[in-house]
Amino acid sequence: MPENAANSLRDGQPVIRVVNLVKRFEGRAVLDGINLEVHKGQTLVIMGGSGCGKSTLLRQMIASIWPDEGHVEMFGQNLGELDDGELDKIRKRFGILFQSGALFNSMTVGDNVALPLREHSSLDGNTIEVMVRMKLELVGLRHAVDLMPSEISGGMKKRAGLARAMALDPEILFYDEPSAGLDPVTSAEIDQLMMDLTQKLGVASVVVTHEMDSAFRIADRMVMLDGGKVLKAGARSEFEAIRDASATGETTHDLIRQFLRGDSDGPITRRRLSSNYEEDILNAAAGKYS
Amino acid sequence: MTMSQAQRGWLERLGAKVLGGFRYVGGMSLMLGDTLRWTVLGLVSPRVRLGRRAIAEQLVRVGVRSLGIVVLVQLFIGVILALQMTPPLRDPWRQEAMIPNIIGEAGFRMLGPILTAVVITGFAGASIAAEIGTMVVAEEIEAMEAIALNPVRFLVVPRFWATFLAMILLSVVADLCIALGGHITALLVLGPTVYEGYWTRMQRQLDMLDFTTGLIQAGVFGTLISLIACYEGLKVRGGAEGVGRATTMTVVYSIVAIIIAACVFTVVFYVYKL
Numbered sequence: 001m002p003e004n005a006a007n008s009l010r011d012g013q014p015v016i017r018v019v020n021l022v023k024r025f026e027g028r029a030v031l032d033g034i035n036l037e038v039h040k041g042q043t044l045v046i047m048g049g050s051g052c053g054k055s056t057l058l059r060q061m062i063a064s065i066w067p068d069e070g071h072v073e074m075f076g077q078n079l080g081e082l083d084d085g086e087l088d089k090i091r092k093r094f095g096i097l098f099q100s101g102a103l104f105n106s107m108t109v110g111d112n113v114a115l116p117l118r119e120h121s122s123l124d125g126n127t128i129e130v131m132v133r134m135k136l137e138l139v140g141l142r143h144a145v146d147l148m149p150s151e152i153s154g155g156m157k158k159r160a161g162l163a164r165a166m167a168l169d170p171e172i173l174f175y176d177e178p179s180a181g182l183d184p185v186t187s188a189e190i191d192q193l194m195m196d197l198t199q200k201l202g203v204a205s206v207v208v209t210h211e212m213d214s215a216f217r218i219a220d221r222m223v224m225l226d227g228g229k230v231l232k233a234g235a236r237s238e239f240e241a242i243r244d245a246s247a248t249g250e251t252t253h254d255l256i257r258q259f260l261r262g263d264s265d266g267p268i269t270r271r272r273l274s275s276n277y278e279e280d281i282l283n284a285a286a287g288k289y290s
Numbered sequence: 291m292t293m294s295q296a297q298r299g300w301l302e303r304l305g306a307k308v309l310g311g312f313r314y315v316g317g318m319s320l321m322l323g324d325t326l327r328w329t330v331l332g333l334v335s336p337r338v339r340l341g342r343r344a345i346a347e348q349l350v351r352v353g354v355r356s357l358g359i360v361v362l363v364q365l366f367i368g369v370i371l372a373l374q375m376t377p378p379l380r381d382p383w384r385q386e387a388m389i390p391n392i393i394g395e396a397g398f399r400m401l402g403p404i405l406t407a408v409v410i411t412g413f414a415g416a417s418i419a420a421e422i423g424t425m426v427v428a429e430e431i432e433a434m435e436a437i438a439l440n441p442v443r444f445l446v447v448p449r450f451w452a453t454f455l456a457m458i459l460l461s462v463v464a465d466l467c468i469a470l471g472g473h474i475t476a477l478l479v480l481g482p483t484v485y486e487g488y489w490t491r492m493q494r495q496l497d498m499l500d501f502t503t504g505l506i507q508a509g510v511f512g513t514l515i516s517l518i519a520c521y522e523g524l525k526v527r528g529g530a531e532g533v534g535r536a537t538t539m540t541v542v543y544s545i546v547a548i549i550i551a552a553c554v555f556t557v558v559f560y561v562y563k564l
């Protein structure tokens with residue numbers, strides 16, 4: 001499949017490009033003019049407060065929902081201009097781990113991983129069996145091959161979802177909070193696996209995560225979303241510098257710093273407290289009964 | 291002429307309802323088109339597998355599990371028909387020997403298929419909507435699309451054909467059960483004028499057309515049930531509550547759709563003397 005990539009990608013061209021993307025829900029712009037790029041063999045970590053639109057952004061990168069404005073390019077092709085057949089070809093070249101794992105609950109863990117192989121490869125049954133076990137071994141789940149999703153824990157579901165995402169040896173992997181709900185050791189192992197995939201196989205990764213240790217371990221580049229915009233995008237070292245610096249009084253800097261350090265005081269907290277909630281509540285009540 | 295606020299509100303709501311109705315029917319028609327397209331592709335193209343096993347699994351779930359209820363319900367319908375028709379036929383015209391003719395006609399043409407459809411709606415329609423809705427909530431549908439598997443092909447096609455086949459097969463069973471219910475009633479309650487020659491009279495009354503029109507309707511009812519159930523399931527939004535609403539709406543819409551379709555069929559058959 002790499003020759004495929006070469007067909008549509010010039011040297012140095014990003015595998016994913018998000019251009020001026022706007023997404024509204026019920027008139028409210030959840031994402032408001034997002035631009036970013038991911039290159040081959042690179043890991044981009046997306047950060048931001050809960051509900052700021054990280055999963056929504058990911059969903060648009062995988063063509064599951066469509067932006068209201070702007071577009072997403074993958075392998076140099078604008079997703080919005082492709083027909084179903086072309087989209088399916090692209091889909092076979094990336095894998096995604098959903099926030100919930102999203103296993104098919106009516107199939108065993110093994111069948112979940114086998115499904116993309118059965119549908120999209122010409123491998124025979126035995127080879128598929130072997131491949132499935134290999135992928136499950138990578139995420140430490142070989143013993144769970146015959147279990148149903150309802151019989152495994154949340155963290156195991158996530159790992160099984162990762163094995164399924166890797167089934168077709170994708171060129172891009174998307175992860176929505178891969179280490180949430182995993183114990184520290186498993187989480188570190190998954191991080192290692194993600195790094196191996198990018199470094200050894202040249203996979204490009206887009207990772208949404210709240211775990212800062214993990215983020216700094218795996219990231220090449222990072223972006224921080226806030227209020228529907230990219231607050232800052234840069235190399236990992238830039239974010240490390242902000243984390244380790246002291247507060248400067250400059251809002252953006254301090255906001256990122258608070259987020260990265262997980263401090264309970266800082267611009268994020270002050271912003272939340274400054275909106276006068278008593279007035280809000282009274283207004284809401286007045287609106288309801290007037 | 292100016293409209294009052296209240297009138298306009300009323301009109302707007304009606305307009306919105308009508309539009310919503312069109313959108314619903316349009317969406318279902320698109321899904322039907324997709325389902326048929328994937329079926330044809332599956333039959334002609336070796337690269338698209340239809341998953342006969344999936345259809346068989348669904349058939350077991352839709353058909354076999356409702357079989358007992360269908361038998362039970364239709365036997366009782368036979369009993370009810372026989373008992374209710376006897377007094378008006380007997381007095382004063384002594385025509386109760388006609389009971390098998392009427393049971394055959396009513397059962398094979400309409401009651402067999404329509405009541406089977408109602409049972410299947412409750413049994414299979416609701417569970418299909420709940421199942422697919424739950425998959426939507428668990429991001430399974432998105433995951434499916436993300437690995438380039440079409441949900442219509444994977445989820446709708448097997449359920450569609452399974453429901454279609456189950457409706458036809460169960461309607462045959464249903465027809466026989468209604469007839470049998472009438473016969474048992476005749477034997478136990480109504481006496482020899484009714485039960486002697488019961489089956490011959492029924493056979494003489496019925497021709498192939500009675501049977502086939504019934505089965506055509508059964509197929510259409512099956513189509514309606516599976517389409518509504520899949521459609522409601524796929525458009526679930528927002529958690530368990532959405533799934534609950536989808537199941538309820540599936541049952542409501544299916545029953546309404548079935549009865550409207552039955553009425554249309556009856557009118558057409560009547561006009562064309564079928």
Ligand SMILES: Nc1ncnc2c1ncn2[C@@H]1O[C@H](COP(=O)(O)OP(=O)(O)OP(=O)(O)O)[C@@H](O)[C@H]1O
Pocket residue numbers: 025026030048049050051052053054055056057099
């Ligand atoms: N289908 C939808 N309809 C309406 N609003 C939505 C929909 N999907 C997401 N939203 C809204 O968009 C915002 C962003 O949601 P999203 O799931 O992308 O957040 P997130 O950054 O992934 O949060 P978390 O870190 O908690 O996973 C939220 O405010 C959510 O309410």
Ligand SMILES: [Mg+2]
Pocket residue numbers: 054055056099176
């Ligand atoms: Mg999220």
